[in-house]
Amino acid sequence: YVAEDDWKSVVTLFVQIDDASRVAKVHEQLLPLVERNNEAREDFKLKDLLLEQLPGMAIRDRLESTQAWTFVAPPQSAVLGSAVMGVLMLLLACVNLTNSSIAISSRRLREIGIRKVMGSPRQHLIIQFIGETTIVCLIALVVGLGFADLLIGGWNYLWEYMQLKPHYFDSWAFIAFLVGLLAFSGIAAGSYPALYISKFEPVKILKGKMQFGGASFFTRALLTFQFAISLIAVVSAIAFYQNAVYQRSFDLGFNARGGIVVDIGKRGEFDTYRTAIEADPHVLSVAGSRHGIFSGGMREPIRHAASQLEVDIIEVGDRYLETMNLSLVAGRDFAKDSQTDLKESVIISQKLADQFGWKDAIGKEIVWRDSIRLFVVGMIKNVYTQGLWLEMEPMMIRYIAPEDYTQLTASTTAADVPIVNQVMKSRWNELFPNRLYNGNMMVNHLHEVDGVNKNLVYMYGFLGMVALLLSLTGLFSLLSLNIIRRFKEIGVRKVLGASVVNIARIINFEFFVILLIASVVGSFLGYNITNLLMSTIWKYYQPVNLTTVFASVSLLFAMALATVGQKVFSIATMNPVKSLKEE
Secondary structure (H helix, E strand, C coil), rough: CCCCCCCCCCCCCCCCCHHHHHHHHHHHHHHHHHHHHHHHCCCCCCCCCCCCCCCCCHHHHEEEECCCCCCCCHHHHHHHHHHHHHHHHHHHHHHHHHHHHHHHHHHHHHHHHHHHHHHCCHHHHHHHHHHHHHHHHHHHHHHHHHHHHHHHHHHHHHHCCCCCCCCCCCCCCHHHHHHHHHHHHHHHHHHHHHHHCCCCCHHHHHCCCCCCCCCCCHHHHHHHHHHHHHHHHHHHHHHHHHHHHHHHHCCCCCCCEEEEEEHHHHHHHHHHHHHHHCCCCCCCCEEEEEEEEEEEEEEEEEEEECEEEEEEEECCCCCCCHCCCEEEEEEECCCCHHHHHHHHHHEEHHHHHHHHHHCCEEEEEEEEECCCHHHHEEEEECCCCCCCCCCCCEEEEEEHHHHCCEEEEEEECCHHHHHHHHHHHHHHHHCCCCCCCCEEHHHHHHHHHHHHHHHHHHHHHHHHHHHHHHHHHHHHHHHHHHHCHHHHHHHHHHCCCCCHHCCCCCCCCHHHHHHHHHHHHHHHHHHHHHHHHHHHCCCCHHHHHHHHHHHHHHHHHHHHHHHHHHHHHHHHHHCCCCCCCCC
């Protein structure tokens, strides 16, 4: 809650304009404010004041094209990435159904031959096969809508602030989408089998001389495409898992998972409360501040010579650096009760020194708010106050007296945060029974990062598993086609003394080549697509590396071997009489 006359904090001003044509006029009325500000603040020049439309503001806030101070939207790349993967899953399913249809059609050759002899035109056969495929797609669509209800529940569980509700038949546009999806799937999956099978010559079919060439270049290309897409999904899943581990252990430059901040009143309350909680052995350190990391702060311009920067500014008291585990890399901490430090000393981050181009920052002068001259007495490691989403900002720390404290910060280990928070709440209720405890665990600010990482691992892990299963089904279908085509050849080779290993090599060689090509293509695309996706979500992340690619390819080959191994072994060890006897 912000009082109507309280201008101490930056807030968002919402204006309702009933007539959209008046937006430009309202903007013109704001322009004189720019001139007044620039006359009063030489160090804070404004170029313009903009009116931001409310629709889409959360997305623009996340992208930092506006500072709306609204609750930002989920990463759009994660949402769009899931949609793209959904389209790829649909293509995988269509390719899989195409290969399966060709394999199943080998049992219907006599039916096709008899129908063609009886005068059935090719167009009828094409319509029949596409119709049968469309019926399969229709059944899959109905079943898929049922599964969608379950998956939407899982999605809502993952994304707490984005709850989806299925209203499948409330929108004609969605119904039209389903009809279009059904038509596309039926035609995409059924066209090639219908065109390919309907061209067979009936005489060859009925004489038994039809060489069923299902494992053609086209079907091999489809299988390669399937495995390449699967590998992209697997690479993404493993990469997001590695990134989650990396980001959870990322050094943010301060005790991000062990700090607790409480808003307090006057100094007497601070001293009393500090004494009460310091008695607990789990509390490692306590410090005061006006605003600190993850608890307020300002963003204002500073100047050195002709250079100007906007920096994050926090104002802290004694032992704050120790409490927050801010590491000095040069200079010193503030001296307790030092009037000089209160008046003119600051500690800066390495990023600030780098942006000003300082090799030795100690003693450098900074001008703040046009006339306040400050001098650098210390420099700390960089602090990632934006988490890992955005570029870290330069930071300046000022020293304040105890009477200016409005916050108390306590530190502990990450494991003891719940214990210390409960202790602080208990002491608060004892000392200030008429006020609600307002403790804020800093780790809560990292929950979004942890949550997004966890959700992405679940999402892409699930998509990778589905893609891999679809591709393995396609592999099994094409293997069946290959065995059908070479059934008698395998029998002849066994009669001539070919070993199980030789026959397995003959059957599997082309699939090994397919997997090899798919691994190269899928690894290249997975590497680049996943890195591109991550770069649009985070500024600091663990990119895809050779370990990611090697683990993904190894998993792909292992699953493929497990899929074809049993069938190849059974064919390689069968009695050759089965394949050589006359039907």
